[in-house]
Amino acid sequence: MKSGNYSRRSFLKKTAVGTAAAVSFPGILSAAAPKGKIKEITLSKGQTILFQGDSITDAGRDKNDQGFNTAGNLGEGYSLLAGASMLNKYADLSLKIFNRGISGNKVYQLAGRWDADCLELKPDVLSILIGVNDFWHKIDGHYDGTLEIYKNDYTALIERTLKALPNVKLIICEPFAVNGIKSVTDKWFPDFYGYQKASKEISDKFKATFIPYQRIFDEARKKAPGDYWTGDGVHPTLAGAQLMAKAWLKAIK
């Protein structure tokens, strides 16, 4: 996570750069997400909500704490912030909120731990954010999976989930990247759009609720520069984590 420590002066400087950058990289528009009303999920008493994904979901959670509903086991990212909001707003529902994101994960690694880290928890609502590493680790030369593998593995994972938990409500979060910030460069595009599009197609195929994170970050850049929302183009700052939580919460009625 990036520190937010910059002076007002450097902030203003960065704002100017950020604005310029937003103009220079018009290509970053959500490949997948039309504007429109989000498909909402109604929570019921005693339900379990599970956040799954990679480092963005993990967000430094205590892996020795296999519990739920605490800052220790929810980490310090969007799962914590969305979780805290739900625990307060729906206090009468006795929700159990779990985070099982693990840094660095790609789809096949979710699949490898899916019994213990998803199916056995029997979530009523399952939120998944996965894909940026499936692409990033490939262009970095640390992984040889393709877009086709991402799409097929992800589809198989959802089919396996629905076989075990036919009534689970799915939330598919679009993988996102903020171009011009540290790790994310023009080299990512247009190939990364394919992963975003795949996530939307999978969401549509299984009638999931889709969180269009790329559009959400793109729109946030109009308010503050990209590095206000993410330190490296991939991992959100605290401001970015709250941006994500707020967008996610729109899925919950």
Add this chain to the structure above:
Amino acid sequence: MKSGNYSRRSFLKKTAVGTAAAVSFPGILSAAAPKGKIKEITLSKGQTILFQGDSITDAGRDKNDQGFNTAGNLGEGYSLLAGASMLNKYADLSLKIFNRGISGNKVYQLAGRWDADCLELKPDVLSILIGVNDFWHKIDGHYDGTLEIYKNDYTALIERTLKALPNVKLIICEPFAVNGIKSVTDKWFPDFYGYQKASKEISDKFKATFIPYQRIFDEARKKAPGDYWTGDGVHPTLAGAQLMAKAWLKAIK
């Protein structure tokens, strides 16, 4: 911090107990806080917001991180949750949000570190939550300060602050306790009310914005039992921290 790990069954059991407890301890009503519109503060570009207090404010923050705006330096309590919300909502304001709460602090301990941990940071908005230890450590036999000392020390601290920072906007948070939960028993009352009343009087004297936390926790007990909101009667759970953050944010326009 208390773990939120209890089954739905035990939650329902606790709900019943909680309801009974709320009836058994009707005495816990905010001694200080009439209902009514909160005095709002308007934030401006480049402003610094400082959270000060004891363990409830500290909330496990990384003391080696003297920065701002990150989960590491804001901890995992209401300061983090309120901070994340402001950083997102007021992204165009380039705020700097600091937490300098320290576990176990009483007013005289704030005074001892006030130059470095408040005045030198030059906050535009200063939020203080202090008082529960001034009382708790006294009845536990670890401190011999009186209500008079609390009130005089607190008044002197605010006077000193306003002398150095005449334009600072003050937020005084009412110390609170959830009766019937672990550390908080009938033994606390009515004496603890004196500390709450003093905090309100100081807030009024200096025209601060007052956050009536006792009433907020009392009202929350109608939705879920006391131990849903606090593990020991004093320290909030994640649900309680979000309850606090939401109430605090009402002070910000």
